[in-house]
Amino acid sequence: MKIASLDHGGLDGRLIVVSDNLQTYRCCTDETLQAALDLERLVPEFEGFPFDAVYCGAPLPRAFQFLDGSAYVNHVDLVRRARGAEMPARFWSDPLMYQGLSVFAGPGDDIGGRAEWGVDFEAEVAVVTGAVHQGVSADEAAGFIEYIMLLNDISLRNLIPDELSKGFGFVHSKPISACSPVAVTPDDLPGWDGRKLHGVLNVDLNGEPFGRADAGVDMTFDFGDLIAHAAKTRALPAGTVIGSGTVSNRDPDGGPGQPVAQGGRGYSCIAEQRMVETILSGAPETPFLQTGDHVRIWMEDADGQSIFGAIEQTVRLDP
Amino acid sequence: MKIASLDHGGLDGRLIVVSDNLQTYRCCTDETLQAALDLERLVPEFEGFPFDAVYCGAPLPRAFQFLDGSAYVNHVDLVRRARGAEMPARFWSDPLMYQGLSVFAGPGDDIGGRAEWGVDFEAEVAVVTGAVHQGVSADEAAGFIEYIMLLNDISLRNLIPDELSKGFGFVHSKPISACSPVAVTPDDLPGWDGRKLHGVLNVDLNGEPFGRADAGVDMTFDFGDLIAHAAKTRALPAGTVIGSGTVSNRDPDGGPGQPVAQGGRGYSCIAEQRMVETILSGAPETPFLQTGDHVRIWMEDADGQSIFGAIEQTVRLDP
Numbered sequence: 001m002k003i004a005s006l007d008h009g010g011l012d013g014r015l016i017v018v019s020d021n022l023q024t025y026r027c028c029t030d031e032t033l034q035a036a037l038d039l040e041r042l043v044p045e046f047e048g049f050p051f052d053a054v055y056c057g058a059p060l061p062r063a064f065q066f067l068d069g070s071a072y073v074n075h076v077d078l079v080r081r082a083r084g085a086e087m088p089a090r091f092w093s094d095p096l097m098y099q100g101l102s103v104f105a106g107p108g109d110d111i112g113g114r115a116e117w118g119v120d121f122e123a124e125v126a127v128v129t130g131a132v133h134q135g136v137s138a139d140e141a142a143g144f145i146e147y148i149m150l151l152n153d154i155s156l157r158n159l160i161p162d163e164l165s166k167g168f169g170f171v172h173s174k175p176i177s178a179c180s181p182v183a184v185t186p187d188d189l190p191g192w193d194g195r196k197l198h199g200v201l202n203v204d205l206n207g208e209p210f211g212r213a214d215a216g217v218d219m220t221f222d223f224g225d226l227i228a229h230a231a232k233t234r235a236l237p238a239g240t241v242i243g244s245g246t247v248s249n250r251d252p253d254g255g256p257g258q259p260v261a262q263g264g265r266g267y268s269c270i271a272e273q274r275m276v277e278t279i280l281s282g283a284p285e286t287p288f289l290q291t292g293d294h295v296r297i298w299m300e301d302a303d304g305q306s307i308f309g310a311i312e313q314t315v316r317l318d319p
Numbered sequence: 320m321k322i323a324s325l326d327h328g329g330l331d332g333r334l335i336v337v338s339d340n341l342q343t344y345r346c347c348t349d350e351t352l353q354a355a356l357d358l359e360r361l362v363p364e365f366e367g368f369p370f371d372a373v374y375c376g377a378p379l380p381r382a383f384q385f386l387d388g389s390a391y392v393n394h395v396d397l398v399r400r401a402r403g404a405e406m407p408a409r410f411w412s413d414p415l416m417y418q419g420l421s422v423f424a425g426p427g428d429d430i431g432g433r434a435e436w437g438v439d440f441e442a443e444v445a446v447v448t449g450a451v452h453q454g455v456s457a458d459e460a461a462g463f464i465e466y467i468m469l470l471n472d473i474s475l476r477n478l479i480p481d482e483l484s485k486g487f488g489f490v491h492s493k494p495i496s497a498c499s500p501v502a503v504t505p506d507d508l509p510g511w512d513g514r515k516l517h518g519v520l521n522v523d524l525n526g527e528p529f530g531r532a533d534a535g536v537d538m539t540f541d542f543g544d545l546i547a548h549a550a551k552t553r554a555l556p557a558g559t560v561i562g563s564g565t566v567s568n569r570d571p572d573g574g575p576g577q578p579v580a581q582g583g584r585g586y587s588c589i590a591e592q593r594m595v596e597t598i599l600s601g602a603p604e605t606p607f608l609q610t611g612d613h614v615r616i617w618m619e620d621a622d623g624q625s626i627f628g629a630i631e632q633t634v635r636l637d638p
């Protein structure tokens with residue numbers, strides 16, 4: 001089943017069920033996704049309206065919790081090297097995770113901020129859980145995944161070093177993230193193996209291919225691991241969003257990855273590209289996002305059909 | 320106005336308006352506090368039911384965001400010294416703030432966890448905001464405070480050093496916090512000066528006075544400062560909870576504070592008492608919370624009337 005939330009009918013949107021090909025939608029008995037998750041039900045009522053992602057907010061516009069992992073440790077390694085910080089070896093066995101802002105922008109909302117903050121995108125996979133008990137095992141945890149979606153986790157690169165040095169995690173440097181218009185149940189999701197999503201996560205920047213990483217490759221911690229980590233000392237309320245962190249592939253030779261234009265899988269954020277530029281030429285060349293830039297993030301099934309619809313955001317920074 | 324949420328009628332409770340003396344309550348047009356905040360209204364409907372905090376959950380059982388500051392920098396200094404970490408001087412001018420779990424326990428819920436985690440309480444003041452625009456100034460911010468309440472921010476001391484060393488803030492080491500049964504609007508709150516709350520925050524441990532710190536003293540960053548800090552790069556949704564961090568007073572001589580039994584203002588968490596014991600005798604003596612311990616947190620007006628009702632929690636740790 002594919003669901004979305006129309007961007008009207010209240011701050012939490014209006015829950016709809018979308019056809020597999022994203023052409024039509026049906027309304028539901030429950031008004032919001034949170035209500036359906038709380039009641040553990042989702043009953044479509046009517047049939048046959050044409051679907052257009054432009055009228056969608058995030059599937060779960062206001063969640064009670066967003067815990068974002070860094071499951072693709074290659075990304076962590078690259079970004080830390082980019083800011084001159086060493087990565088501890090235990091990051092390969094102990095997941096990094098922070099608590100983020102759990103109010104989500106719609107797939108077409110503008111990216112704001114200030115140029116001097118170093119605004120960057122991060123293309124991720126995220127899951128929405130049901131109510132999870134404290135101490136769940138990684139094996140059990142996968143059974144609590146209700147929906148999978150895509151996420152653009154905006155990062156303010158120039159604010160991160162100072163904020164993280166205070167030791168309390170991200171607040172300023174992780175503003176509002178955007179979600180794909182559609183979230184999909186595990187049973188209807190091509191490439192879903194029960195704990196991770198396989199397939200190419202497409203990222204275009206200004207109409208050019210920027211990232212073509214495979215979300216099923218180099219994911220050191222799968223969603224079972226991430227949910228179990230999140231629930232070690234707390235129960236997770238229904239509607240908790242767990243993010244994968246920036247999807248990132250190593251090169252087959254173990255190198256940091258090549259741009260798409262050079263036949264590589266590219267990058268799911270600008271920071272990685274800048275890191276590789278620094279390695280190759282001593283300094284980064286690609287700027288962070290500027291007003292007018294356009295970011296597009298999506299996945300396709302084997303027939304080229306969009307699975308989640310696209311996150312398509314334009315950058316409009318404060319002067 | 321004083322409000323509370325009865326612990327029935329759904330996961331978000333049933334909103335009521337409580338009389339000033341906490342003796343009776345009235346029901347409201349809006350079923351939940353979140354609905355009232357979203358609609359910017361609160362209209363009591365019926366009169367005359369006897370009020371008993373034992374039937375209350377947290378006033379806002381599930382919030383979309385909880386940002387907890389460390390406004391009493393004396394506490395930060397003491398706790399860091401207790402774990403052998405130096406405090407940077409900028410912590411006196413740049414607020415520490417982390418994003419915490421925004422699902423809240425009721426005032427009478429048990430404190431769980433494992434003894435080896437080093438379970439501690441932290442008595443705090445917290446505010447619930449309306450919708451706040453990004454970039455609000457500290458002066459403007461106070462106008463967005465809708466309710467004030469008390470909070471017991473449970474901290475797992477033995478998990479903190481390892482977790483914070485990863486740089487992504489608290490996840491495991493800050494499990495579910497509990498709220499006072501009642502939240503009070505600024506206009507009806509004795510001791511509220513518009514940006515901070517003056518008066519003694521009482522903490523009893525097992526029936527003995529443990530903390531009598533004044534919440535209006537040594538608060539380096541007031542709630543205007545904390546909200547402005549929180550909203551630097553994000554808008555805050557209606558129902559955002561902003562915490563003060565552990566209330567903590569210095570001694571008049573600048574020392575770390577004396578126990579209540581020795582005529583001092585005591586401590587709002589066990590970690591501070593352990594730190595002072597370490598200074599005095601070379602090692603901490605007071606253990607962290609054990610099964611059967613009882614924590615009581617409350618404030619009184621000039622007539623000895625409880626303002627928010629009491630947080631009264633019993634500790635039941637896993638074996």
